[in-house]
Amino acid sequence: MEKEHAIQIDLCSSRKEKPRDDELEFGRTFADHMFVMDYTEGEGWHDARIVPYEPITIDPSAMIFHYGQSVFEGMKAYLTAEGNAQLFRPERNFKRMNHSNSRLCIPPIDEAFALKALKQLIALEKEWIPKAEGTSLYIRPFIISTEPFLGVAPARHYKFMIILSPVGAYYKEGINPIKIAVESEYVRTVKGGTGEAKTGGNYAASLKAQEAAEEGIAQVLWLDGVEKKYIEEVGSMNVFFKIDGKVVTPALNGSILEGVTRNSVIQLLKHWDVPVEERKLSMDEVFQAHQEGKLEEAFGAGTAAVISPIGELVWGEHRLNINSGKTGAVAKKLYDTLTGIQYGKTIDPFGWVMPVEERDLQSLKATV
Amino acid sequence: MEKEHAIQIDLCSSRKEKPRDDELEFGRTFADHMFVMDYTEGEGWHDARIVPYEPITIDPSAMIFHYGQSVFEGMKAYLTAEGNAQLFRPERNFKRMNHSNSRLCIPPIDEAFALKALKQLIALEKEWIPKAEGTSLYIRPFIISTEPFLGVAPARHYKFMIILSPVGAYYKEGINPIKIAVESEYVRTVKGGTGEAKTGGNYAASLKAQEAAEEGIAQVLWLDGVEKKYIEEVGSMNVFFKIDGKVVTPALNGSILEGVTRNSVIQLLKHWDVPVEERKLSMDEVFQAHQEGKLEEAFGAGTAAVISPIGELVWGEHRLNINSGKTGAVAKKLYDTLTGIQYGKTIDPFGWVMPVEERDLQSLKATV
Structure with a gap:
């Protein structure tokens, strides 16, 4: 199992120029690398890999284009004042992804493995987490049905990908109703x-x-x-x-x-x-x-x-x-506390924060 | 308008082998060519072309993979005993496609032009219409949002494609409840x-x-x-x-x-x-x-x-x-009459059938 799930890595030859913190726009710029894994009926999820971010090649009859069998998630990586990367309750996103998979008849992913892959990807792309107040690295895991077939039925081939996009502060001039x-x-x-x-x-x-x-x-x-x-x-x-x-x-x-x-x-x-x-x-x-x-x-x-x-x-x-x-007092306190926890400025009494550590990168590099 | 909508044609170098009539499976084999047209905000629909059927290259952040903004249609081309290709009420499919487009916030297509493009494509791929009883060439027009952007909003780029797949008889041993x-x-x-x-x-x-x-x-x-x-x-x-x-x-x-x-x-x-x-x-x-x-x-x-x-x-x-x-008498009579009209065996009092003619191919070839 663990062996099947070894993450292959193919590093890009040169890194892209990163946008300035004040140029960040939601969801239009993407990091240098992405995570990809394929599913084939009978074989299960396989060929986990981190590769350069680039267009994918897909048949016009791929089921995603016709019958919409797909799921996605959204979360963020945050940089603390000390320069550490951290995630906010990412295990819940992968759990929900499997809940969505069940409704959409998509085979479940290994949540623990997906989390490991995400941490390794974030460790590799840490430079892509912007530093300015309120900015973050948006994380988009998604699964699409890729089987080239026009029948209305669950697909037999899927692609699970994680792409990353640096995003600016949602509220540029403070929280606003x-x-x-x-x-x-x-x-x-x-x-x-x-x-x-x-x-x-x-x-x-x-x-x-x-x-x-x-x-x-x-x-x-x-x-x-x-x-x-x-x-x-x-x-x-x-x-x-x-x-x-x-x-x-x-x-x-x-x-x-x-x-x-x-x-x-x-x-x-x-x-x-x-x-x-x-x-x-x-x-x-x-x-x-x-x-x-x-x-x-x-x-x-x-x-x-x-x-x-x-x-x-x-x-x-x-x-x-x-x-x-x-803005009401409760909304304000929630916003300050949640963002405080996310950016490591406020104590996290719930264990919500998951740090991305140097060893995540080391364990990835060990597979090169 | 007409000029903008000239259909460019790029013929494949060699035609694929066609499946035998008794091997036909729904939606797994595709004809040699497909129709493609792009939409860009400000420019509208442009670059109509008939090109070899092949995978498309698309960004992992393309909106179709995330927010499902897409529409499709389904219809068929039939071969008559005289060897003529004909369509069944195709204008209604393109009209419905625009109805779907409206609900999905996708820019409308030019229905008359889409029909012209379809007829030219069918004329070019006439050999792909299988001959055996009950077989046909399934036609799948579809539109997908291709803009590389993770925001939830109508896309600014789309692709309109028509792909063709030869299909076997739905009822191999006669109509069956x-x-x-x-x-x-x-x-x-x-x-x-x-x-x-x-x-x-x-x-x-x-x-x-x-x-x-x-x-x-x-x-x-x-x-x-x-x-x-x-x-x-x-x-x-x-x-x-x-x-x-x-x-x-x-x-x-x-x-x-x-x-x-x-x-x-x-x-x-x-x-x-x-x-x-x-x-x-x-x-x-x-x-x-x-x-x-x-x-x-x-x-x-x-x-x-x-x-x-x-x-x-x-x-x-x-x-x-x-x-x-x-099978009831009404169901049987409807089936026999509809398929009779579709295959040109029964008189069509409603003007439902639209022949694909040699001049459709000529007008396409004139643009090469």
Whole structure:
């Protein structure tokens, strides 16, 4: 098993020039190397390798182009003030990847091995983690069905890849509330669908609502696909509302993605003895709370922005101003604590941080 | 416009060996050439070309691999006894492709131009249309988002391709009823989702139900995602039930794909003065009709099988035997008429058939 999973390494001949910290744009520049592993029916996952980042060659009939069988993950590597690279709960991303794989009929990956491969890749590409405040190296593991076949069936060949992209600070001028609109026409997904999985189709389905939204709307708030009454997610983040002293977030119901940031927020709130509830939450209840002056805060939670305060919520004719359009105290404390832990500035009482160490690089180099 | 859309042609140096008619397998062998066209924001669709069929080179960050923004179509070219190539209502496929494009935020294609390109491609690849009874050349037009960018937004670059695959007879031993199970856990899509569009995510979402189905179940019958009560589709076909002399099919409700075969079936039934209704149809009603001995026939309708009679319907504990497990008279007549028109054996009173002519090839060759 371990032998089969030895990581072959093929280093690039010359490293690319890195963008300046103030030029960083999300998801457009990629590091020098990537991780690749193939799956073949009967053989399983094989040929793990770290190779120069470059285009892949793939048949026009590859199933990913036709039937969308794919999953992905998103996380980040952070540089501490001491110059150490660290990850934030990466084991949860690979666990969720396998959860997504199950829904999409993709064979499971070896989570421990994927984590080892990721750490070795990050160790090799440590220079690609930008240094400026709030910047990080975005990590995108993904699996695509590559079998050249037009039949609607689970594929017999896949490619698992990890690519890296240095990203700038999400908030260039400090954490800033956004304007959200409740989506009434389009639906992201429904119970029994793929909402719990991180798969391309969910994101493809979400584009139209954003296109149709009015100017200034940063994200849309998704309601459940059945009654169009209960709150699910905001854009591609989980969402929290502070109502009358309690923080409420929609319970995982089969159509909501279980965010790593969502889970971390809940744990932090409990740690701080802030009441937090995971339950069904309707727009009616949020509206009512607002009318009664009890809607104290609202914020999204996700890997990209960490915490994204919501300053205004548009719901049909209603425009709900939340906390005078300012970042609330709970959102601010969560943001500071989470980013503090991620960048190694705050004590991590939960063991969330996973350092990438010199020996990860050594063990990789030993295989050259 | 016409000038921009001139089709460049690059012929392959040697033609591949074609599979024998009795070796044909769906979607695994591809013709010598394919059609390709690119889209670039600001420039529109450009560089239409017919080139040798070969793998494409694409960045690992291409949006299709991550956010599933894609659409496709499926149709066939048929060879008549006189040796002429013909298409069946291809203009509807390109029209539907633009409908799908709209839902997926993909820029529209020029339908008339796409049809011209298809006819030229088929004229060039006419030898690839197999000759044996029931065989055809499957046509797969598709569009994928190719921009190398990890942001969740409509892409700024796309590729529109048409690939061709010779396929064997769907029914090797004559039209034969299949066994279907009503799916109660998984949902294909829901109103407000992407069910009306032909996009990869719908098919990716559908795999799990088939995987979970018991042995011998050919396809699953999808219920609506809201009440799980009303019939939507069967596998990747539209579905019809003959109840007490009337043929009923679910009305287009926003989550059902508008099939070309579905539309043709409805027109034929009207032409024959068979009562046909497009309306909401619940499983309860179908079950009730069966109990009362009024469920006379059931069949799927789609490009691959044309008509697929349903001999048994499994619904939880119930096993509904339909028409003694035999092909019904209406299903048989529809199958014979549709395939008769497609292969030029039956008069086409509707103008559905579109011949591919020698001049299509001439006009292509003129551009070499």
